[in-house]
Amino acid sequence: MRALVLSGGTGSRLRPFTHSLPKQLIPVANTPVLVHVLRNLRRLGIDEIGIIVGDTRAEIEAALGDGAEHGVRITYIPQEAPLGLAHCVTIAEDFLGDEDFVMYLGDNVLPDGIEAAADRFREERPDALILVTKVPDPQAFGVAELADGDRVSALVEKPERPRSDLAVMGVYFFTSKIHAATRAIVPSARGELEITDAIQHLVERGGAVVGHRYDGYWKDTGTIDDLLECNRVMLDRLEAGVRGEVDESSVLTGTVVIEPGAVVTGSRVAGPAVIGRGSRISGCRIGPYTAVGPDCELADSSLGDSIILEGASVQGVQGLRGSLVGRWARVRAEAEETYIDRFGGTDRRLLVGDHSRVEGSA
Template structure:
């Protein structure tokens, strides 16, 4: 069995971060989202992995390499433009061959991995298996319609009027039957080859399509709100450690990881939180659910429920919350404008001005 990981999207909902960085490499608890998916694939016993890449191909290649650090072997598959998930399958035909495969969206996050799902697929081996979860607003997702016995009878991509609240999670399992399906469909109204249309083609052709509804934690990390929520969930599981240093007047409270070379001086850190290697925290407050990446400096400032990327500095800022701060950013107080009163007063006026 192989894996196909999609890492070619533009990440428009995470701009301006994704103007200069691949959305799949934005870190959660100081580790890129993509790495969690690759680790889940390796844990499921899959070692032959194709990664579909687009405009950020070089950055993805530099971060992942040949895959050996994850225990996998990586083949990179270039995609000229993001033309839909089914298009990614279409252009990956030579890599996939006639093997079964799991397709994993590189910006998705699933707590608990996919080992159980993959094992179940190997045992039952339907032509396709989809993962579903209930969401409050399914209009932003592919949506599945099930019959009374729980069988998939219809799929629709981002419907204006959803037929259910069951959204497709970004993990799919296929036999080679899907290759005929992706060749048989045309572009949607969005101009893309939709994987929902390919799976619907399989259903219409009486192929065996299974679904699994999960109640565990899943997020599409395509926007800042979801990215911060995933960061919160991961930090809840972080083991505390202090490989860096903190002075005797600093307070380290709760589940806090201070990585090698980091320094905490005259500061208070309330976990769960993670402080990256070589980062300096001085005269500052780091609140819960905050990830500060490597090589940062936070001085005379307060920050909580936020993600700070590599090489950034925050100095003299009273409180930052629910924020995603990119690489090499400098955050400082704005200069105070001189106070002045502009007056036009008639003769013999009396004016009182507070000093």
């Protein structure tokens, strides 16, 4: 079995961060989403992975290389424009050949793994197996209608009156029969070749299409709030470990990871939290559900439930929560007592893109 990972999206809902960083490379718990995907695929025994890339190919290729670091071999497949998920299958046909494959959206996080779905696909060999999960708002998703157990009878994209609460997730298993289906469909009203149309083509021609109910955690990290939620979930799964330096005046509580080369002085860190390699933390209060990336510098600040990306600096800022600070951004406040008095008890949120500079004063 091979894998096809889709990483060509623009990530418009995550701007300004995705102006300079592919959304699939934004980290949760200090690991890029795309690396979480590769780890899941490797757990299935898959080592041949094709990655669909668009305008951000250079950044993705620089981050993942040939895949050797992750125990896989990566083939990059360029897509000239976002023309739909079925179009991705079409342009990857030479890479996929006649093999079975799993198609995995590169901004989806499933930390509980997909081994059960893969085992079922290998045992039953339907033409397609799609992961589905119950959602409270099926109008916002593609919905699978099932009959006779788990047989897919219809797929409906964002129905006004849903007949099912099973959303189609971002993981699909296919045999080579999907190729004839993708060639048979035409672009949708939005000008894309929809994978739901290709699967529906299989259904209407008597193909075996199975909806596999997934009960684990799933998140499409398409918005800031989704990223922060996913970060919380992944931090909850960490095992504590101090491989950097923590001085005697600092206090660590809960599950805290201090990566190699990080230095923590005069600070309190409450887990779950992770401090990235080479980062320096001094005089800070780091609250739960915070991931500080590599080579950051935080001083005289308090923050929680936030993601601080590589190389960022936060100086003299109190009460940050639910924030995302981009790579090598600089956030600084004057350490005036009047500033602390005025804002000290109020949580504030910052969404700061890469290389930005933010200063505050009393």
